[in-house]
Amino acid sequence: MRAEREGDEAVDVDGDGAELRSEIGRLLTFSDAVFAIIITLLVLDLRAPEAPPGRMSRALLDQWPAYLAYVTSYLVVAVSWLSHKGTFRRVVRADPGLHGWNLTVLFGTALLPFVTSIVSRALQHGDRADERVTTGLYGLVGVLLSIGWLGLYHHLSRSRALLHPRVPPRVFAVERGRGLVGLVGFGAAGLAGVLVDPVVALAIFLVLPVFYALSSNGLFDLQRRLRRQPARR
Amino acid sequence: MRAEREGDEAVDVDGDGAELRSEIGRLLTFSDAVFAIIITLLVLDLRAPEAPPGRMSRALLDQWPAYLAYVTSYLVVAVSWLSHKGTFRRVVRADPGLHGWNLTVLFGTALLPFVTSIVSRALQHGDRADERVTTGLYGLVGVLLSIGWLGLYHHLSRSRALLHPRVPPRVFAVERGRGLVGLVGFGAAGLAGVLVDPVVALAIFLVLPVFYALSSNGLFDLQRRLRRQPARR
Amino acid sequence: MRAEREGDEAVDVDGDGAELRSEIGRLLTFSDAVFAIIITLLVLDLRAPEAPPGRMSRALLDQWPAYLAYVTSYLVVAVSWLSHKGTFRRVVRADPGLHGWNLTVLFGTALLPFVTSIVSRALQHGDRADERVTTGLYGLVGVLLSIGWLGLYHHLSRSRALLHPRVPPRVFAVERGRGLVGLVGFGAAGLAGVLVDPVVALAIFLVLPVFYALSSNGLFDLQRRLRRQPARR
Amino acid sequence: MRAEREGDEAVDVDGDGAELRSEIGRLLTFSDAVFAIIITLLVLDLRAPEAPPGRMSRALLDQWPAYLAYVTSYLVVAVSWLSHKGTFRRVVRADPGLHGWNLTVLFGTALLPFVTSIVSRALQHGDRADERVTTGLYGLVGVLLSIGWLGLYHHLSRSRALLHPRVPPRVFAVERGRGLVGLVGFGAAGLAGVLVDPVVALAIFLVLPVFYALSSNGLFDLQRRLRRQPARR
Numbered sequence: 001m002r003a004e005r006e007g008d009e010a011v012d013v014d015g016d017g018a019e020l021r022s023e024i025g026r027l028l029t030f031s032d033a034v035f036a037i038i039i040t041l042l043v044l045d046l047r048a049p050e051a052p053p054g055r056m057s058r059a060l061l062d063q064w065p066a067y068l069a070y071v072t073s074y075l076v077v078a079v080s081w082l083s084h085k086g087t088f089r090r091v092v093r094a095d096p097g098l099h100g101w102n103l104t105v106l107f108g109t110a111l112l113p114f115v116t117s118i119v120s121r122a123l124q125h126g127d128r129a130d131e132r133v134t135t136g137l138y139g140l141v142g143v144l145l146s147i148g149w150l151g152l153y154h155h156l157s158r159s160r161a162l163l164h165p166r167v168p169p170r171v172f173a174v175e176r177g178r179g180l181v182g183l184v185g186f187g188a189a190g191l192a193g194v195l196v197d198p199v200v201a202l203a204i205f206l207v208l209p210v211f212y213a214l215s216s217n218g219l220f221d222l223q224r225r226l227r228r229q230p231a232r233r
Numbered sequence: 234m235r236a237e238r239e240g241d242e243a244v245d246v247d248g249d250g251a252e253l254r255s256e257i258g259r260l261l262t263f264s265d266a267v268f269a270i271i272i273t274l275l276v277l278d279l280r281a282p283e284a285p286p287g288r289m290s291r292a293l294l295d296q297w298p299a300y301l302a303y304v305t306s307y308l309v310v311a312v313s314w315l316s317h318k319g320t321f322r323r324v325v326r327a328d329p330g331l332h333g334w335n336l337t338v339l340f341g342t343a344l345l346p347f348v349t350s351i352v353s354r355a356l357q358h359g360d361r362a363d364e365r366v367t368t369g370l371y372g373l374v375g376v377l378l379s380i381g382w383l384g385l386y387h388h389l390s391r392s393r394a395l396l397h398p399r400v401p402p403r404v405f406a407v408e409r410g411r412g413l414v415g416l417v418g419f420g421a422a423g424l425a426g427v428l429v430d431p432v433v434a435l436a437i438f439l440v441l442p443v444f445y446a447l448s449s450n451g452l453f454d455l456q457r458r459l460r461r462q463p464a465r466r
Numbered sequence: 467m468r469a470e471r472e473g474d475e476a477v478d479v480d481g482d483g484a485e486l487r488s489e490i491g492r493l494l495t496f497s498d499a500v501f502a503i504i505i506t507l508l509v510l511d512l513r514a515p516e517a518p519p520g521r522m523s524r525a526l527l528d529q530w531p532a533y534l535a536y537v538t539s540y541l542v543v544a545v546s547w548l549s550h551k552g553t554f555r556r557v558v559r560a561d562p563g564l565h566g567w568n569l570t571v572l573f574g575t576a577l578l579p580f581v582t583s584i585v586s587r588a589l590q591h592g593d594r595a596d597e598r599v600t601t602g603l604y605g606l607v608g609v610l611l612s613i614g615w616l617g618l619y620h621h622l623s624r625s626r627a628l629l630h631p632r633v634p635p636r637v638f639a640v641e642r643g644r645g646l647v648g649l650v651g652f653g654a655a656g657l658a659g660v661l662v663d664p665v666v667a668l669a670i671f672l673v674l675p676v677f678y679a680l681s682s683n684g685l686f687d688l689q690r691r692l693r694r695q696p697a698r699r
Numbered sequence: 700m701r702a703e704r705e706g707d708e709a710v711d712v713d714g715d716g717a718e719l720r721s722e723i724g725r726l727l728t729f730s731d732a733v734f735a736i737i738i739t740l741l742v743l744d745l746r747a748p749e750a751p752p753g754r755m756s757r758a759l760l761d762q763w764p765a766y767l768a769y770v771t772s773y774l775v776v777a778v779s780w781l782s783h784k785g786t787f788r789r790v791v792r793a794d795p796g797l798h799g800w801n802l803t804v805l806f807g808t809a810l811l812p813f814v815t816s817i818v819s820r821a822l823q824h825g826d827r828a829d830e831r832v833t834t835g836l837y838g839l840v841g842v843l844l845s846i847g848w849l850g851l852y853h854h855l856s857r858s859r860a861l862l863h864p865r866v867p868p869r870v871f872a873v874e875r876g877r878g879l880v881g882l883v884g885f886g887a888a889g890l891a892g893v894l895v896d897p898v899v900a901l902a903i904f905l906v907l908p909v910f911y912a913l914s915s916n917g918l919f920d921l922q923r924r925l926r927r928q929p930a931r932r
Binding site (some may be wrong): 028033034035036039040047048051053054055056057060074078082083085168 | 259260262263267268270271274277332336338339343344346347352353354355358359360362363366367370375
Binding site (some may be wrong): 255262264265266268269270272273277279280281282284286287288289290307311315318380403 | 492493495498499500503504510553563565569572573576577579580583584586587588591593595596599600603
């Protein structure tokens with residue numbers, strides 16, 4: 001270990017910018033691939049129903065919770081990817097903490113197809129108790145995901161060395177607010193699903209990605225800029 | 234929120250071209266991965282049949298609609314990817330609208346394996362009513378996909394700031410024609426499947442990707458250019 | 467259509483090298499993702515057997531054809547990827563023909579998990595007739611794959627404009643020989659599987675990727691170069 | 700063959716740095732995609748249980764080994780990706796040996812979802828004998844994976860021509876130590892699982908990725924550097 005540390009010491013592979021960019025480059029390629037897989041895995045839960053001849057249309061209609069679950073989760077993952085893009089646009093270097101939080105965000109996102117499928121199954125084949133448990137679990141995974149984002153934003157707000165020189169860390173201190181909304185929103189939805197009514201939980205699950213889409217950095221400051229400088233050449 | 238907006242204001246991360254290119258870069262990496270996953274997920278529906286000993290060849294032959302569905306959908310996704318490449322070759326910046334329409338195109342494309350599998354199942358195990366419903370749904374997803382492309386082309390035709398300086402937005406105004414052909418073609422095929430004969434629908438589903446392959450920008454202006462300038466050094 | 471062609475005419479997006487490289491770039495990202503997915507999809511056929519308590523070790527042993535199939539196919543896909551890399555290292559532009567042949571190669575490669583799984587199933591649960599049919603089909607997909615490679619090499623051997631200036635098209639004329647070996651090899655193996663003995667077919671299936679690994683450009687000219695210039699600084 | 704070799708001879712495609720970087724670039728894109736797929740495939744084993752109405756919460760609780768297996772394997776794959784990134788940051792060229800060892804590492808990593816699922820199944824539905832066999836197999840795959848890493852580090856320690864000019868090969872001679880820890884650790888865990896107690900094996904399986912995370916190059920020299928140069932501009 002000691003010797004390894006020394007060996008590394010002598011090496012300053014990241015002396016020039018090129019290598020550094022490629023390092024954040026792999027984080028982005030890996031994350032893009034994970035998001036792309038998660039968003040397409042969701043469609044695997046949409047399966048041809050094994051209906052007897054002549055009963056296909058009825059069997060397809062009975063799958064409506066699966067379609068709703070698919071649309072909701074597609075929105076959540078798409079918005080997560082847009083947030084990820086909007087965040088890492090400002091980042092030029094990675095450190096272990098950033099990798100750790102990024103992997104936490106991906107871990108939470110990767111659980112979405114699973115909790116989506118159990119909610120969908122409970123709505124199709126379960127009773128009220130099943131719906132309560134599963135919407136509760138969906139909320140729990142949402143809370144985990146929000147903690148990942150909160151940690152990521154918090155870490156970046158304290159790591160000027162990782163940011164593009166013109167990006168004030170304060171930007172990410174403010175972003176934490178959006179993480180908190182998720183934490184509270186998913187937590188409340190999960191509790192409402194367990195204690196009040198699963199329908200309330202589902203409504204909040206649909207509203208949250210809309211909020212994120214509307215408040216996302218990646219989406220709106222670019223829009224604003226284009227509005228002001230409508231035609232560059 | 235307010236403060237966040239201000240924080241962003243002060244930041245002009247996209248001042249130089251490098252960052253901007255990397256932004257469209259992530260859109261491309263993400264889209265390429267999604268297309269790659271969809272085109273390979275299709276093969277998951279080709280499964281080893283659970284035939285008793287000695288009945289494998291018969292069981293494999295009985296799966297013919299699955300093979301036909303696989304070939305058709307592979308063609309559709311391959312042509313979609315080529316169109317996507319041909320389109321984004323001309324794009325240098327992304328804005329929220331572009332992300333929105335791109336995610337709509339990917340959403341529609343991601344549904345192709347599902348509708349392919351239900352058509353395939355109806356042909357294998359269903360009756361005429363099942364074939365009607367499922368070809369109708371395939372047409373519906375095709376219409377959704379075409380709306381995504383139409384919106385994408387329309388948005389680009391009005392967003393000079395997103396295009397390469399030498400690309401006239403008029404190019405995309407014209408591209409909308411191809412989106413319309415898809416909208417009408419898939420719509421007609423779906424209706425023909427429901428009202429007339431599923432075989433008519435399947436024929437149109439096979440013809441449409443051929444039309445797109447032949448009319449695609451990405452394919453033919455390059456070909457034309459190479460024909461005229463056959464050997465650059 | 468006419469107008470669209472004209473619109474394109476006015477545009478010379480590919481005037482400078484940067485855009486062109488990014489075009490071949492998307493072909494590579496897409497192909498890399500497809501190869502990566504195919505090589506990992508193979509492992510999906512290795513499933514935990516549904517054995518009663520205490521019978522897991524026996525059930526795992528009974529799956530030996532699945533393990534053999536996995537190893538063989540992993541080798542084939544890995545070697546295909548290395549060949550792809552070795553080939554496209556010399557390519558700087560794409561035209562429709564190249565895209566067409568590349569998509570044919572990917573189509574053939576994507577079928578490998580399916581034919582692998584049916585061979586594996588026939589060895590586990592089928593009789594001799596099943597083994598014959600399935601090894602024959604594996605050979606057929608191998609022939610299709612070889613045709614894709616042959617077409618790709620043939621196209622490149624006639625398309626100087628697509629190649630790196632210092633690469634003589636003759637290189638790809640010679641590469642066609644390797645495609646032919648695959649065509650004949652897979653064809654012979656398939657026929658041997660159907661007419662003689664499935665074991666003969668399996669042996670050839672294992673030998674072919676070894677031949678490709680040993681004769682691959684991507685592997686050996688680099689090795690040779692390193693041998694001669696052992697330590698550049 | 701001969702002629703092909705000659706044809707290649709005349710070509711020095713890799714004369715300038717750009718092409719070489721793109722070659723290692725494809726190795727990285729391919730590897731990133733494989734890691735991304737493996738880490739998300741794991742979640743496919745988390746399925747909605749087919750419980751009768753009202754029994755969902757119980758059925759979900761009964762799946763606890765699947766959750767534990769998912770978390771463990773996510774950690775292992777995440778740490779493997781970080782090690783891969785930390786290693787290839789120092790590599791600027793690829794040769795056949797490097798490709799071979801890299802593909803061995805990916806082969807071993809791709810087997811993790813399979814061995815994870817059989818351990819998980821044994822814990823859920825098997826008896827003690829099943830747990831022994833499956834933890835033994837998990838250890839075996841871990842040994843295979845460690846051999847891949849050992850070979851990769853050993854190859855790099857003897858291949859100065861592949862490394863960034865400022866990286867002493869000695870660094871990788873030292874890295875072999877970490878590969879050996881894995882070899883011994885996974886081997887011991889597998890044996891303990893078979894001979895002593897599966898719980899001991901599971902404990903070691905959880906400890907090993909933690910060790911790798913703590914000792915990883917990719918993680919810690921960057922952290923150290925940032926500690927010393929806390930705010931560059």
